[in-house]
Amino acid sequence: RRKMNLKSERRGIHVDQSELLCKKGCGYYGNPAWQGFCSKCWREEYHKARQKQIQEDWELAERLQREEEEAYASSQSTQGAQSLTFSKFEEKKTNEKTRKVTTVKKFFTASSRAGAKKAEIQEAKAPSPSIHRQASIETDRVSKEFIEFIRTCQKPGQDIYKQCKLFLDTMSHKRDLSIEEQSECAQDFYQNVADRLQTRWKVPPEKVEKAMDEVEKYIMTRQYKYVFCPETTDDEKKDLAVQKRIRALHWVTPQMLCVPVSEEIPEVSDMVVKAITDIIEMDSKRVPRDKLACITKCSKHIFNAIKITKNEPASADDFLPTLIYIVLKGNPPRLQSNIQYITRFCNPSRLMTGEDGYYFTNLCCAVAFIEKLDAQSLNLSQEDFDRFMTGQTSPKKQESDSFSPDVCLGVKQMCKSLDLLSQLNERQERIVSEAKKLEKDLIDWTDGITKEVEDIVEKYPLEIKPKSQALAAIDSENVENDKLPPPLQPQVYAG
Numbered sequence: 001r002r003k004m005n006l007k008s009e010r011r012g013i014h015v016d017q018s019e020l021l022c023k024k025g026c027g028y029y030g031n032p033a034w035q036g037f038c039s040k041c042w043r044e045e046y047h048k049a050r051q052k053q054i055q056e057d058w059e060l061a062e063r064l065q066r067e068e069e070e071a072y073a074s075s076q077s078t079q080g081a082q083s084l085t086f087s088k089f090e091e092k093k094t095n096e097k098t099r100k101v102t103t104v105k106k107f108f109t110a111s112s113r114a115g116a117k118k119a120e121i122q123e124a125k126a127p128s129p130s131i132h133r134q135a136s137i138e139t140d141r142v143s144k145e146f147i148e149f150i151r152t153c154q155k156p157g158q159d160i161y162k163q164c165k166l167f168l169d170t171m172s173h174k175r176d177l178s179i180e181e182q183s184e185c186a187q188d189f190y191q192n193v194a195d196r197l198q199t200r201w202k203v204p205p206e207k208v209e210k211a212m213d214e215v216e217k218y219i220m221t222r223q224y225k226y227v228f229c230p231e232t233t234d235d236e237k238k239d240l241a242v243q244k245r246i247r248a249l250h251w252v253t254p255q256m257l258c259v260p261v262s263e264e265i266p267e268v269s270d271m272v273v274k275a276i277t278d279i280i281e282m283d284s285k286r287v288p289r290d291k292l293a294c295i296t297k298c299s300k301h302i303f304n305a306i307k308i309t310k311n312e313p314a315s316a317d318d319f320l321p322t323l324i325y326i327v328l329k330g331n332p333p334r335l336q337s338n339i340q341y342i343t344r345f346c347n348p349s350r351l352m353t354g355e356d357g358y359y360f361t362n363l364c365c366a367v368a369f370i371e372k373l374d375a376q377s378l379n380l381s382q383e384d385f386d387r388f389m390t391g392q393t394s395p396k397k398q399e400s401d402s403f404s405p406d407v408c409l410g411v412k413q414m415c416k417s418l419d420l421l422s423q424l425n426e427r428q429e430r431i432v433s434e435a436k437k438l439e440k441d442l443i444d445w446t447d448g449i450t451k452e453v454e455d456i457v458e459k460y461p462l463e464i465k466p467k468s469q470a471l472a473a474i475d476s477e478n479v480e481n482d483k484l485p486p487p488l489q490p491q492v493y494a495g
Contacts, residue, residue, distance in 0.1 A: 022038040023041075024037060024038075024041040024045075026041055053154075057154050060158065061150065061151040064147060064150075064161060065144070068143050068144075068147065138221065138286065139221055142217060142221040143218070146161075146164075146214060147161075155201070156197060156201040156203060156211075159200075159201070160211060160215060163193055163196070164215060167185075168219060168222055168223070171185065171223060179233055179344065180344075182344075183227075183344035183345060186219075186223075186344070187348060190349075191348075193215055194208055197211060209349070212347050213347070213350075216287060216289055216346070217290075220286065220287050220288060220345055221286050224286040227344070227345060229334065229337040229341070233340075235334075235337040235340055236334075236337065238337075239334045239337050242335050242367065242371065243331060243333075243335075245370060246328055246370065247331065249370065249373065251388045251394045251395060252325075252328055253395055254325055257324055258321055259321050259322050260306055260309055260314075261309050261322055261325075265308060265309065268309055271301045271302070271304050272301075272329075274301045275299075275301035275302050276298075276326055276329060276330035278297045279294065279295070279298045279327065279330050280332050280333070281294050283332060283333045288342045288345050288351075289346065289350060291341070292342060292350065292351075292356040292359075292360055295359050295360055295363055296355060296356055298323075298359075299319070299323065299359040299362070302314075302319060302323060306318050306319070306322060320362055323362055323363065327363075327366050327367065328370065335367060336367070339363070339364060342360065
């Protein structure tokens, strides 16, 4: 500054020293790049502005949370005033009919647009009386967690919240659309939010992925009761068909599927139980990402069980048969509905990439294999397969599958003898059946030969000719008998 002043004075230009000092009056020279403040005062001003912005963000987040809590309390009071004398099914139907009639009436009322919109939003948030209280608690918890998340994102978080609220409001007016159209709306929303974070707010990819997980968790928890196994689809019918099919295949053993898992090992048996628990727990989750997480945990337990059994890493050829066996043994509830729900409303970036997408694809393949499973798939004859499916008999199970380690030897020997008698009985029945078949074949063969002989005799009848005259001696007409030598006479030679 002093050098600049000296140069200005040499050029005949007068410079006021007060214009070069810090605007705050601390006595130091200011910098135009810092809006006329010195470095120390600039840091103080920047810190104050930063604290002010943080405080405004906190106030906005608290206001949004209060609005969310007020809307939830309003919905609870509306729900408590309704009569609960009908059954759950009838209540759900009545609630749906009332909501539709109210929506139609709103088009003809003279109320303001803002008031109507607010009422519709509260109506969309109100849970159905047929939904258990636990669902409302979970929705409230997820909403609070989502608000806590957007507080940390500042301005991008505010934008995300506005987009989510707009999407939920829009979906509340699209209940009459097909589930495929609602799925397309959700997929478009995911794509738009992700593009908005990357292009407008320049958010790094890893943070975008975490933000999309939170967005999916928030909106799908709110939309779960409307889009999971809706009445307009045949998802429930498919669930019942798959469950019935799995029950009919209860006799399938690991050996038939070539499963490389030995449940005789206690650690492996625990892994199998955990895998079954995880695949069953999938139905209790409301977010597609959480359902995928259950599938992933189940698959990892399967890989660990195979690794312990074989003492080497598992391959894809080992994994899929074991997953099929786990599904048959666990018979997860509403399996097709969960698969369709994940396919329709999961974040596509998670479903098409990574280990979650790989394990989910294998689960879909396992279900398709179970639906088309036949005798050739299990290397069985069609007769045995039909007998097993009808329950006439069941394949012999391994002793490890039938008994626990603490069962006494007498019981094991008795059951082993019963199994042996059962096998002997089956062999005896097979022998009797084959003997009857052989007897029938012999009777048929005899009847066939007799008929052929009769046909030949009838076609070529036997004709008996008259008896011919006696033949004369060969040389009776030989006139030259006198010229023949006499017959040979035996000669006896004395000793």
